[in-house]
Amino acid sequence: MKTTGGSDAAKRRAGERAAERAEDGFVVGLGTGSTTAYAIDALGRAIDDGLEIRGIPTSFQSRQTALEASVPLTTLEEVDGVDLAIDGADQVADDSTADAYGALIKGGGGAHTREKLVDAAADEFVVVADPSKLAPTLERSVPVEVIPDAYSVVSERVRELGGDPTLRAAECKDGPVVTDNGNLLLDCAFGSIDDPEGVASTLARVPGVLEHGLFVDLADITYVGTDDGVETREY
Numbered sequence: 001m002k003t004t005g006g007s008d009a010a011k012r013r014a015g016e017r018a019a020e021r022a023e024d025g026f027v028v029g030l031g032t033g034s035t036t037a038y039a040i041d042a043l044g045r046a047i048d049d050g051l052e053i054r055g056i057p058t059s060f061q062s063r064q065t066a067l068e069a070s071v072p073l074t075t076l077e078e079v080d081g082v083d084l085a086i087d088g089a090d091q092v093a094d095d096s097t098a099d100a101y102g103a104l105i106k107g108g109g110g111a112h113t114r115e116k117l118v119d120a121a122a123d124e125f126v127v128v129a130d131p132s133k134l135a136p137t138l139e140r141s142v143p144v145e146v147i148p149d150a151y152s153v154v155s156e157r158v159r160e161l162g163g164d165p166t167l168r169a170a171e172c173k174d175g176p177v178v179t180d181n182g183n184l185l186l187d188c189a190f191g192s193i194d195d196p197e198g199v200a201s202t203l204a205r206v207p208g209v210l211e212h213g214l215f216v217d218l219a220d221i222t223y224v225g226t227d228d229g230v231e232t233r234e235y
């Protein structure tokens with residue numbers, strides 16, 4: 001389910017640009033994934049140069065990356081708020097004439113539940129992406145985290161809603177992927193999603209769904225790394 005395709009140089013440029021938004025005293029949400037890892041590394045270098053921030057990781061993976069980069073960590077319960085969140089995306093709606101401009105699909109790495117918690121809490125949510133993530137309309141499968149007892153019932157409900165759910169299978173273990181929260185993932189194909197807000201609110205109401213990977217009206221900025229610079233989208 002992980003997205004690939006963007007160049008490492010493009011991801012690095014986006015991540016490094018986002019890290020520049022961190023200021024002394026900031027609490028920074030640390031997203032998950034290969035693009036955000038470049039931002040966390042850049043934050044680590046800035047901390048070596050004197051920047052004083054604390055990070056809130058959104059997954060086991062982002063915590064590991066932050067520890068390696070020597071980013072001091074905290075938790076949502078220990079802070080009054082989150083100043084900045086930096087996070088990647090699997091797909092970014094990029095038609096500036098559409099209501100869905102800036103909506104995201106996340107969760108290719110199965111981390112979207114904690115990511116949404118932290119990204120939504122932030123005063124500013126900055127998305128880091130490469131051009132392969134941009135699409136006029138969201139169309140990737142939507143990851144849905146479900147409690148284990150619920151996967152068959154939620155699958156049936158998703159089918160009734162016109163979707164095609166697939167239980168995400170692990171690659172190095174027999175059986176399904178188990179999230180950092182001990183749950184399962186359904187990757188739900190809906191085809192072209194013209195109304196992400198509608199799909200998001202419908203999925204959120206299904207019993208057994210912990211969180212889905214549609215992020216609507218949450219992003220403030222997207223930095224799109226390219227092979228020779230960074231493009232900015234503001235919402």
Ligand SMILES: O=C[C@H](O)[C@H](O)[C@H](O)COP(=O)(O)O
Pocket residue numbers: 002003004031032033034035036087088089090106107108109110111112115
């Ligand atoms: O669950 C994973 C996250 O939502 C990631 O932010 C997303 O999959 C993008 O990751 P990457 O930057 O590696 O493409």
